[in-house]
Amino acid sequence: MTQFVAPGATVGIIGGGVAAYELARAASHFGMKTVVLTPQAEDIALQAADYGIVGSARDVHAFMELRDRSTIITYINESVADGDMLADNLNSAQLPSGTDILAFTQDRYLEKVFLEDQKLNVLPYGQVITPDDIEKVLMTIGYPSVIKPIQKAVGADQQLILRSDVDVWRAKSLLQKRPYILEAWLDKPRTLSVLCVKSSRGLQVLPLVETRQDHENFRGAVVPAQVDGSVLIEVLRIAEKLGNKIDYTGIFSVEFFLTAEGSLYVKKVAPGMRLSGDILRAVGRSSQYALHMRAILGWPVPTLQIEGSAVMLPLTADNVDAVNTQIQLKDKWRWQFFPQGNTLRGELSVPGPLRDAFAALDATGAFDVDGLTYVQQLDSEGDN
Structure with missing residues (x-):
């Protein structure tokens, strides 16, 4: 069982960018102090931290400073931490999430082998x-x-x-x-993602999200994903199977490819937060960062109540003029902004029936939403 951590403790965060920035803010809301270890001196996460360490997580001196300053430590994803260094220098109380998930998620080949061992469909x-x-x-x-x-x-x-x-x-x-x-390689498959939060009280699978990616660049998300009921049942089965198999505490995601013929492939498993998961703030009363923080602090994790549907888009420097205009016009649109110095300026979530949300975004002429593709899916799967 995860050890309870009382307010006033210090949470060490390995990694930077939006995820570390939001996680540090969430920690402060729980009365925690934060230390962020990131290789970039100008990283926005340092603006939200009580103390910053600039260096690689694989640098022994930087890592040891983080360890000595922190009550517990967490990592924002599988790419920022050295699993062996974590395992050799931290006990389970200091690292609630453990390193079990890192043993296969940091290596694409081992990840495929692990998923096949679970008898899951991979490319x-x-x-x-x-x-x-x-x-x-x-x-x-x-x-x-x-x-x-x-x-x-x-x-x-x-x-x-x-x-x-x-x-x-x-x-x-x-x-x-x-x-x-x-x-x-699949040409233009649909990409689905489901966030799960695992704590000492069990596993909670959050709503299925459809994402849009341009290579590695996040372009948008929709919740709930418009899929056939059989696909949703299979996604939930896989998420629960993996969640019960992996020794881990906190937020993790399972991502999928869905072909036009209905074939479902497990794309990857990843510890930590994903940008697409921010859409849950538009339809729920918590965030992935708060849920992760509760889990690793040993606090009760509430069941996330979902209300309605939403579309989320990333905001960049190209959107500034349109954003400033729409802020004055749209009272129900939800805006999230990040400090300057990050490529991603913020996020826009538009709640409501998906067809209406896409129509409103398209009407601005300023946001690239791939609306036609989504409308076709709504026509075939049934509007939300």
């Missing part, structure tokens, strides 16, 4: 160590496919889609000396 894949391995794996997978570094901490700029022998030749010339994974 065909293979490991690539040398350039010659590409053709061997392609004999099984075929085109199109995508090659990625096995370690998730390596960025999207190291990924390459293979559609022909010409792309294979390019991949061989660009391949660096690190292991890769080659997996089948």
